[in-house]
Amino acid sequence: MKIKRPTRHMLFVVFREDQLDSRTYRVPVWVLQACAGLGASLVLVMLLAIAYYAPILRAASQVPGLTREVARLETANAQVGELAEALDSVEAGYQRLRQMIGADIVPQPALGPQPLVAAPVLVSRLSVPSTPPGATPPSRWPLDEPGYVTRGASDSSAGNYEAHQGIDIAVREGSLVRASGGGTVLEVGANQDYGLYVLLRHPDGYESMYGHLSRRIARRGEAVREGEVVGLSGNTGRSTAPHLHFEIRLLGRPVDPAGLVREEP
Numbered sequence: 001m002k003i004k005r006p007t008r009h010m011l012f013v014v015f016r017e018d019q020l021d022s023r024t025y026r027v028p029v030w031v032l033q034a035c036a037g038l039g040a041s042l043v044l045v046m047l048l049a050i051a052y053y054a055p056i057l058r059a060a061s062q063v064p065g066l067t068r069e070v071a072r073l074e075t076a077n078a079q080v081g082e083l084a085e086a087l088d089s090v091e092a093g094y095q096r097l098r099q100m101i102g103a104d105i106v107p108q109p110a111l112g113p114q115p116l117v118a119a120p121v122l123v124s125r126l127s128v129p130s131t132p133p134g135a136t137p138p139s140r141w142p143l144d145e146p147g148y149v150t151r152g153a154s155d156s157s158a159g160n161y162e163a164h165q166g167i168d169i170a171v172r173e174g175s176l177v178r179a180s181g182g183g184t185v186l187e188v189g190a191n192q193d194y195g196l197y198v199l200l201r202h203p204d205g206y207e208s209m210y211g212h213l214s215r216r217i218a219r220r221g222e223a224v225r226e227g228e229v230v231g232l233s234g235n236t237g238r239s240t241a242p243h244l245h246f247e248i249r250l251l252g253r254p255v256d257p258a259g260l261v262r263e264e265p
Helices: 029-101
Strands: 009-015 022-028 148-151 167-170 176-178 183-191 195-201 206-216 229-233 243-250 253-255
Touching: 009 029, 022 029, 183 206, 195 229
Parallel strands: none
Antiparallel strands: 009 022, 148 167, 167 243, 176 229, 183 195, 195 206, 206 229, 206 243, 243 253
């Protein structure tokens, strides 16, 4: 026969502060154990909830900051787009300026068939008088106004796709073009490549040529002094912008004017 064990209790005596009597409560031990287990379970559930929801709450707290950062990046992206448009506009203006001053005629690497080389101007020397007294080799800068050298002399044998027999000086149309040295006017004419030009003969086998003129002032066969006006600069012939083509030859062969003529300040 199984003997039933009596239920254990815990006795709680409660006294009130203003009274002398007391109350006694008998609580079964199993009830206290159940309450303790339930409390531990609640604490564990709360800890698990905090561990699970804490990252979510932390991420939620960062949403306003991320929203502001996205707005800032969108504003910065719009500014970058505006700067890109401004740079495109500046680049287009730069290209137009290069065309205006003739800088686009600088030789570029050969990528295919290239235009024909401009043929030298041929003149007849038989009917031209001899060099007058006081003639001098070319040594003077042919312009009074400041100009910009957009292309120098080059030789096709040095690897350039097109030889350039002289220098191009960007200057406004109508500028005075002066004789680089004293001599005789060999030729005054028009050419498909050089446009209106004047060709002078100087002593010691030197010649100087002035191309792309808007007006020729010197006349064939007359003697000119160094610094005398022989024409006005222009944009005639194969030219993309107003400039002067200045060329010096020695015994019929072109030489670099930079080695003989120094640009005046």
